[in-house]
Amino acid sequence: MNAPTDLAxxxxxxxxxxxxxxxxxxxxxxxxxxxxxxxxxxxxxHCVLWREEDTRPYECDGLxxxxxxxxxxxxxxxxxxVVQILRACHDLKVPVVPRGAGTGLSGGALxxxxxxxxxxxxxxxxxxxDPLARTARVQPGVRNAAVSETVAHLGLYYAxxxxxxxxxxxxxxIAENAGxxxxxxxxxxxxxxxxxxxxxxxxxxVEIGSEAPDSAxxxxxxxxxxxxGLLLVLTEATxxxxxxxxxQQVVMASFDDVxxxxxxxxxxxxxxxxxxxMEMMDKPATAAVEPFVKAGYDLDAAAIMLVESDGTPxxxxxxxxRIRSVLEVNGATQLRVSQSEPERLRFWAGRKAAFxxxxxxxxxxxxxxxxxPRKRLGEVLKAIAQMEKKYDLRCANVFHAGxxxxxxxxxxxxxxxxxxxxxEEFGFEILELSIAVGGTVTGEHGVGVEKIxxxxxxxDSATLQAFHAIKHAFDPPGLLNPGKAVPTxxxxxxxxxxxxxxxxxKFPELPRF
Amino acid sequence: MTEHELPALTRLRDRVRTxxxxxxxxxxxxxxxxxxxxxxxxxxxxxxxxVHGIVDYAPTELVVTVRAGTPLxxxxxxxxxHQQLLPFEPPHxxxxxxxxxxxxAGIAGxxxxxxxxxxxxxxxxxxxxGRGDVLAFGGRVMKNVAGYDMGRVLAGSLGTLGVxxxxxxxxxxxxxxxxxxxxxxxxxxxxxQLNEWGGQPLPITASAWCEGxxxxxLSGARxxxxxxxARLGGSVVDDAGHWWxxxxxxxxxxxxxxxxxxxxxxxxxxxxPPLGLGPTLIEWHGGQRWLSGEVDVTTLRSKVxxxxxxxxxxxxxxxxxxxFHALDPVLTRLNAxxxxxxxxxxxxxxxRLSPL
Numbered sequence: 001m002n003a004p005t006d007l008a009x010x011x012x013x014x015x016x017x018x019x020x021x022x023x024x025x026x027x028x029x030x031x032x033x034x035x036x037x038x039x040x041x042x043x044x045x046h047c048v049l050w051r052e053e054d055t056r057p058y059e060c061d062g063l064x065x066x067x068x069x070x071x072x073x074x075x076x077x078x079x080x081x082v083v084q085i086l087r088a089c090h091d092l093k094v095p096v097v098p099r100g101a102g103t104g105l106s107g108g109a110l111x112x113x114x115x116x117x118x119x120x121x122x123x124x125x126x127x128x129x130d131p132l133a134r135t136a137r138v139q140p141g142v143r144n145a146a147v148s149e150t151v152a153h154l155g156l157y158y159a160x161x162x163x164x165x166x167x168x169x170x171x172x173x174i175a176e177n178a179g180x181x182x183x184x185x186x187x188x189x190x191x192x193x194x195x196x197x198x199x200x201x202x203x204x205x206v207e208i209g210s211e212a213p214d215s216a217x218x219x220x221x222x223x224x225x226x227x228x229g230l231l232l233v234l235t236e237a238t239x240x241x242x243x244x245x246x247x248q249q250v251v252m253a254s255f256d257d258v259x260x261x262x263x264x265x266x267x268x269x270x271x272x273x274x275x276x277x278m279e280m281m282d283k284p285a286t287a288a289v290e291p292f293v294k295a296g297y298d299l300d301a302a303a304i305m306l307v308e309s310d311g312t313p314x315x316x317x318x319x320x321x322r323i324r325s326v327l328e329v330n331g332a333t334q335l336r337v338s339q340s341e342p343e344r345l346r347f348w349a350g351r352k353a354a355f356x357x358x359x360x361x362x363x364x365x366x367x368x369x370x371x372x373p374r375k376r377l378g379e380v381l382k383a384i385a386q387m388e389k390k391y392d393l394r395c396a397n398v399f400h401a402g403x404x405x406x407x408x409x410x411x412x413x414x415x416x417x418x419x420x421x422x423x424e425e426f427g428f429e430i431l432e433l434s435i436a437v438g439g440t441v442t443g444e445h446g447v448g449v450e451k452i453x454x455x456x457x458x459x460d461s462a463t464l465q466a467f468h469a470i471k472h473a474f475d476p477p478g479l480l481n482p483g484k485a486v487p488t489x490x491x492x493x494x495x496x497x498x499x500x501x502x503x504x505x506k507f508p509e510l511p512r513f
Numbered sequence: 514m515t516e517h518e519l520p521a522l523t524r525l526r527d528r529v530r531t532x533x534x535x536x537x538x539x540x541x542x543x544x545x546x547x548x549x550x551x552x553x554x555x556x557x558x559x560x561x562x563x564v565h566g567i568v569d570y571a572p573t574e575l576v577v578t579v580r581a582g583t584p585l586x587x588x589x590x591x592x593x594x595h596q597q598l599l600p601f602e603p604p605h606x607x608x609x610x611x612x613x614x615x616x617x618a619g620i621a622g623x624x625x626x627x628x629x630x631x632x633x634x635x636x637x638x639x640x641x642x643g644r645g646d647v648l649a650f651g652g653r654v655m656k657n658v659a660g661y662d663m664g665r666v667l668a669g670s671l672g673t674l675g676v677x678x679x680x681x682x683x684x685x686x687x688x689x690x691x692x693x694x695x696x697x698x699x700x701x702x703x704x705x706q707l708n709e710w711g712g713q714p715l716p717i718t719a720s721a722w723c724e725g726x727x728x729x730x731l732s733g734a735r736x737x738x739x740x741x742x743a744r745l746g747g748s749v750v751d752d753a754g755h756w757w758x759x760x761x762x763x764x765x766x767x768x769x770x771x772x773x774x775x776x777x778x779x780x781x782x783x784x785x786p787p788l789g790l791g792p793t794l795i796e797w798h799g800g801q802r803w804l805s806g807e808v809d810v811t812t813l814r815s816k817v818x819x820x821x822x823x824x825x826x827x828x829x830x831x832x833x834x835x836x837f838h839a840l841d842p843v844l845t846r847l848n849a850x851x852x853x854x855x856x857x858x859x860x861x862x863x864x865r866l867s868p869l
Contacts (some may be wrong), residue, residue: 314736
């Protein structure tokens with residue numbers, strides 16, 4: 001979902017020159033045979049795939065620009081099999097890449113060419129719902145939306161709602177610390193997961209977190225949540241469920257200038273309001289979605305904003321009034337308040353369809369994911385407009401305005417190799433700008449393989465080394481999802497050579513090869 | 514880092530480097546308001562309060578970056594000027610409490626049940642590791658999944674992983690209105706009732722039960738509080754702000770300790786029925802329970818572990834009893850490895866979290 005449109009002939013050759021894929025090159029057949037034999041010792045035949053026609057579906061995740069066949073795919077059916085697979089891989093020193101639904105947008109589940117792709121697809125059961133404790137104990141292959149659907153009759157739901165929620169899995173959400181449109185008020189995945197159970201590369205089962213408010217020892221949950229499959233293979237999680245609000249209502253506002261829109265966002269916060277959702281779309285984005293969705297967006301506006309309030313009917317009425325008056329004072333040129341549930345959903349439909357709508361007007365698009373301090377929004381959008389000219393590519397912007405998470409959608413044509421390169425460079429310049437204004441290269445999609453080089457710019461070498469130390473504490477041989485999320489210092493040094501920034505090499509203290 | 518390093522920070526780093534070279538332990542202590550918490554530590558005093566002050570506060574970004582040595586009261590006063598607060602309502606336990614101490618202790622107040630713990634609000638942190646390097650985790654924005662979220666792990670680490678330099682925290686607006694209701698109800702029914710209310714869209718932001726009386730705090734829009742009160746009943750408590758602050762600071766006689774009186778903190782799944790271990794004060798809808806008096810530690814810990822919780826010797830009592838629950842072998846190994854990666858010479862607060 002929300003994935004770039006599938007490319008018939010992906011230019012991986014070109015990309016692999018920039019980011020070398022892990023374990024690329026021909027498969028070591030003898031090794032493949034040995035690994036398959038070992039796995040078939042405890043897994044049923046249908047749970048071990050190695051023929052190309054069987055492994056092909058696993059060659060990429062939602063970031064289809066990068067593809068590679070795994071050496072072997074393993075599909076365990078229970079935790080004891082996960083333990084055995086990891087022990088086997090640990091013994092044979094085989095890299096392991098965990099995978100959920102494969103909807104990730106940063107290549108986190110991109111296979112290792114000489115490794116085992118460990119699919120948790122068969123771990124798709126909801127194990128227990130405790131209505132009084134408001135918790136759900138689930139396996140990692142359960143779809144995000146399935147949790148809320150299952151507990152809807154109890155008046156509860158699971159708050160994190162990444163836009164791919166009908167397909168993406170809880171395990172993937174935990175790996176990426178997935179967000180959504182309601183994070184400002186309801187938090188990220190981390191804030192909605194109480195406990196995880198998983199298996200270390202050494203084959204030990206471990207429980208991190210607790211159904212109690214906290215647990216003894218270091219709080220390791222913030223490391224595991226968002227670890228992109230580098231620390232543990234999850235087998236179970238306890239999720240927090242929250243009461244469904246009685247009422248939701250949304251204000252749709254138009255602005256004749258995106259910067260004014262950004263200021264209005266700050267004004268809402270300054271008034272002491274934490275809306276359930278606060279989203280902005282610029283003119284290219286509304287122009288793309290309106291013919292598609294007919295949400296009734298103001299096409300003359302430079303930007304439109306959706307601000308949602310939820311809670312008890314009394315709270316919502318009071319809050320909507322306050323939001324309206326703040327937006328009016330702050331230069332909204334048009335204001336509409338949803339008067340019914342179908343109208344509220346229609347206002348949102350355009351925002352939710354923004355990615356596919358852009359997919360309709362451009363053969364391909366590349367979705368970026370930087371987070372910036374909100375006060376820098378105006379200047380960042382202006383810079384992106386300049387980049388459109390520089391790279392001769394169009395870009396539509398959708399923005400989780402409440403928490404500063406920007407999703408520029410760069411439109412290109414994958415059949416034109418030059419446009420692919422320009423799209424990538426355009427994207428990387430946005431990421432570098434996000435860092436420069438005090439933000440981050442990824443708000444919710446993860447680093448994966450995609451943003452690995454930009455990590456060299458966002459973090460200094462001591463901190464990158466500390467990331468490797470954390471990885472080492474959990475995975476001493478470095479076999480879990482190697483090459484993702486955290487760049488090696490050598491890679492940063494090489495990248496620094498390619499990409500001299502501000503006249504200064506990154507990591508001048510490192511030896512050059 | 515392009516900014517010039519504070520001389521005070523350079524001095525701290527030098528202290529850490531020297532201690533590391535000499536393998537001589539450091540006892541990190543600022544205001545000393547939480548000296549009672551955790552196991553005893555021997556080592557040379559390292560007072561990090563020279564590194565203090567608010568670095569950046571943008572109320573409309575809902576983010577404050579503050580140096581660890583800043584008094585907690587100073588930070589809260591700065592937030593109050595903009596009608597904002599620290600949502601985890603940290604206890605001070607004394608006028609000299611610092612931000613760094615609050616992070617290291619990781620203790621939250623009554624609002625924890627609705628808002629979350631201190632780790633939930635840490636967006637980024639800088640710390641000095643055991644090599645004297647400054648590491649910068651996370652950032653100053655709400656949503657950030659680049660790199661491991663190590664800043665959050667510092668919450669509750671009791672200074673055993675490094676010396677906190679500064680921290681970026683998400684802050685929230687102060688509620689427009691608050692009201693506290695009082696109910697007479699027994700322990701078992703209070704626990705059940707609180708969890709039932711927790712599953713309903715009610716603006717409850719704190720709960721406390723003791724000796725047959727339940728206190729419930731409502732926060733938010735006035736209309737929402739009126740509606741909730743009409744639904745819940747109970748009687749209104751006057752001057753309740755003070756009441757909750759006294760509870761948070763543990764100034765009630767219930768919390769008094771002595772050589773023969775230990776204050777135990779039990780963290781259990783909130784729906785756990787009464788444990789029958791003695792008179793109990795319950796917070797966080799049943800998730801945090803205080804037990805004061807003399808109990809057999811083995812019975813207590815095994816009973817609490819059996820329901821999926823853990824028990825902390827919070828204040829007072831026999832200092833030979835480990836303050837914290839023992840971990841299973843796999844977690845013990847992961848904790849030990851993480852500690853040795855950050856503090857290879859073992860100089861930071863040795864033993865404070867787990868006895869040597």
